[in-house]
Amino acid sequence: MKKSRFSQTSLRFRGHIVSAEGIWAEPEKTNAVEAFPIPTDLKAVQRFLGMAGWYHRFVPNFSQVADPLNVLKRKGAHFQWTPACQHAFETLKGHLVSSPILGHPDFDLPFVVYTDASDVGLGAVLVQQVGLGNEEIWRAQQKDPETQKLYQSILDGGELTVNDTTKFSILEDKVYRVVQLPYKQIYQVYIPECLREPLLEMLHEDPISGHLGRYKTYKRLQALVYWPGMGLEVKDYV
Secondary structure, three states, X not given: OOOOOOOOOEEEEOOXXXXXXXXXXXXXXXXXXXXXXXXXXXXXXXXXXXXXXXXHHHOOOHHHHOHHHXXXXXXXXXXXXXXXHHHXXXXXXXXXXXXXXXXXXXXXXXXXXXXXXXXXXXXXXEEOOOOOOHHHHHHHHHHOHHHHHHHHHHHHHOOEEOOOOEEEEEEOXXXXXXXXXXXXXXXXXXXXXXXXXXXXXXXXXXXXXOOOOHHHHHHHHHOOEEOOOHHHHXXXXX
16 A cells, blocks of 8 residues: 555656646656757767657657657767757757646547658557537537528528539538538538638647648548638648
């Protein structure tokens, strides 16, 4: 029982602090990373990457950020501390000093696996959808004059037909655009103006999104959502 702790609001476990709010890096450990001097040889680079790598989950795109330092570890590589190495060194420190709190999983919500690869690394992450959920979209639609005008038109006259393959309808008390493809229907929830930029940011800037280009970002949006001029906004944003 010597190592047991009861009735605690938080606990320390292998360099992390765990509480009801989430998991974050133990400050005393990240302080050691912050105080680490600029490496002057390969052994020092290996020590720094070992310390920083323990908290890789708190650093978006860790393998890409650390790539200039990993290059120094390759067999036969000549040790040369370049501006790219310095930038990677400082970036890793900055992320760890201001590391985010990682939330706990909600086992009542679905999980999604995202995979990605590049010239310098590959990886996968298990995630859950947070923010911009059904309830938030519904509330935004209720407050948006443009969406409410469309909503009322559908209530008054039934489904609003645009052409032979496209119509607007009300599903789950929200406005959807329904597109009939040769072999299936696509249901795109109508996104009010106030949520468009946050949605673009979430699908393009967020670390788990893969930082996709214009076309892939647009296709990912198109599979789920719609708003007028969406293609042009994606082009301007990305």
